[in-house]
Amino acid sequence: MSSYEPRPSGCTLFEEELINAMNNFAHSTDAPAFDTAGMVHRTRRRRATLIAGFAAALVVAGGGTALASMAGASQTSATPAATATVDHSRATFLLGGVTKEPIAVDLTGQVLDTAKAQFLKAGLKLGRVVKVSSPGCKPTSVIELTPHSPKVVTEGDTVNVTLCAG
Template sequence: MNNFAHSTDTPTFETAAMVHRTRRRRATLIAGFAAALIVAGGGTALASMTGASQTSAKPAATVDHSKATFLLGGVTKEPIAVDLTGQDLGTAKGQLVKAKLKLGTVVKVNTPNCKPATVVELTPHTPKIVAKGDTVNVKLCAG
């Protein structure tokens, strides 16, 4: 039995090569995940800025959407239209913060067929393009 146990040579391992290969694979995997997260995160941020995930009800047709929409410039080649029609003040503030804009004056106005305390008009609005740091004034429905 001793002859059998001592007859084979012990295997040799190139530990330096194994460690190098493992580190290279790990670095590639981490870079791939990071790139995927950046792409997914950028798409999510852009979708939320354009209002794709809005869930609140829109007001009746008497509210002019073009007056409650601003064009955000400097993010992509073409300006991005952000429609805040029918959003409450908290949501509108959040969208302005995401767009790196400042909230100006907030005024309540009487507008027919609109939900109270929702956005009916922004200044400046389309077709004017706003850039980061600009001030946007908001008019809310008085009800």
């Protein structure tokens, strides 16, 4: 039999060798092994690390912004010196009887309507409203309450308000 004669299988010698080589290759290679549990673990770990990195970056950016605003406020202070003498405790009332500890409500710098709304919410009565001339405060803003902290007021008590006249 010569190489030019047809084979009993109907294939040429080249075709038979090619088929045999492909069969040997297909039957000899190992199937790939995937470690799915390890892949899931790595993916979750990377995702958690990425989220933690973004959270840390946001905290640092937020902290940097807060520090910059505090530094900027201390360098460019446009508030008058008289405002620095405002005593927040004199415009704060302690609301008792709602929780175990009294709740502090600071009305410093608020307008009278806001103070009235807070009194209504707390069940307090608005007493005398007096305007006092005080430099460095916003006109018609609350500068003092009577009684103020550390005295505790309860529902039904009367609170007097002192406003800034300008």
